[in-house]
Amino acid sequence: MDPIILSTQNLNFYYGSFQALYNISINIPEHHIVALIGPSGCGKSTLLKVFNRMSDLVSGNRVEGHVFFKNQDIFAAQTDIMSLRKRIGMVFQQPNPFPLSVRENIEYGPKVHGETNKERLEQIVHESLQSVMLWDRLKDSLKKRATELLPDEQQRICIARLLAVDPEILLMDEPCSSLDPIAIVGIEDLMQKLKEKYTIVIVTHNMQQAARVSDLAGFMLLGKLIEYGATAQIFAAPQDKRTEDYVSGHYG
């Protein structure tokens, strides 16, 4: 069994007086793809944002319980949030490249973390674009504005931008929701490739996608983690009636 890289214990999360997550306890092993599924508003994206404390950006938020990243509580007072977000990166629903060139997008992260060596930056751009299979396509147009690329390429740029800061976990919040079916296949293949080096937690509305790409799946409903286990078991033999109803399409 791979070691646990990220886990939560009795996690409760509040937006002001509204409780978004209830007693979530989950263990995420290294080099796995974990899918969080469930109907809209069930707390999947909130849980994802808690993992790298992007939830801090919402004013009035409150956390109870623990989130451990490599056995360190990320909500401990001494946690360096910038370093945490470097190690646990996030890809968003809508591709959001900076309105800069492809090269500048990739270099952004390393530069904010102090990398100034031109050769090293050059190497990072090369490796990151190669990891997302864009190097051959874009090597001669690195000065092109990233926002002018195709949506699928933009999302890959966002992933490459993330890989450039050398994270350990990739959080993906419905990364394919704005892409066409062919582009989705490309991103899913990319995830399988990235799994060898990174741990991936993906939030998806698309159950077929969760079944195709993930090793483990968690079904969430109304802020609670109803069931969590091997993807094959969650889809083929769910233990909870609510999970069964959801995966069989009775609601959601």
Add this chain to the structure above:
Amino acid sequence: MINPKIEQRLALWLLKAAAGITVMLLGLIILYIVIRGVPAISWSFLWHNPEDMGRSGGIFSSVIGTFMLAGLSICIATPLGVGTAIFLTEYTTESWHTRIIRFGADCLSGIPSIIFGLFGFVLFVIVLDFGWCILSGALTMCFMILPTIIRTTEEAIKAVPFELREASFSLGATKWQTITKVVLPESLAGIITGVVLGVGRCVGETAVVIFTAGSALATPTSIFDSSRTMAVHFYIISREGISISNAFGTALVLVVCILLINICTYWMMHRYIRKKH
């Protein structure tokens, strides 16, 4: 009841007429100034100081005074205004504190310039004993243009999509890095617009300058010298009937300067944006 199609056509014509009248008024003013001002323009008018209280000679000292005063005001007001706007939009959530600051800025923009002039006269000229000089004028002018720079910068910063900030934070960037590397470059066009509006106001202002910078005819050599800006020179020589022809010549140079400042600023801004992208 009017037929909606006729109503729509009527509305379009009214809107076109409104836009046409606006452009026509601007054109008429410029045309009038050009026709009356061109005869006064000559090489010596541009490069010589006024003589005989402005009856003869040129406006060189006024041009220098105008640029020094406007330049100094902008140099002081821009960091203050942009800094305040960044603080309000990025470091505070909407509360009674921010509402008071915004309300204060809005009130400040509605105060007549002569009140600013009087305030600047008392504070800088008398109490702080700077005397009538470009520094007193620029500091007073700074108060006057600050609200414009703050509000336009605020709007420009607010227009930057939250997704870009989110992307920056998710890569481990600090708030300050996000502001300087993502937010400000993205909002530059809006910020420049506010600064250009401020320049326009500085260059065209008279009341504040008369009260705080004086109306000396000599070429200023430092910010502690008194100076007469082009707008003040125009006001004095036309109001006192000294030389209507030179007054229109001054007005023409003033209008051309404002146009050149706007064109140069926008050209530089577009060049920067093109280079960035």
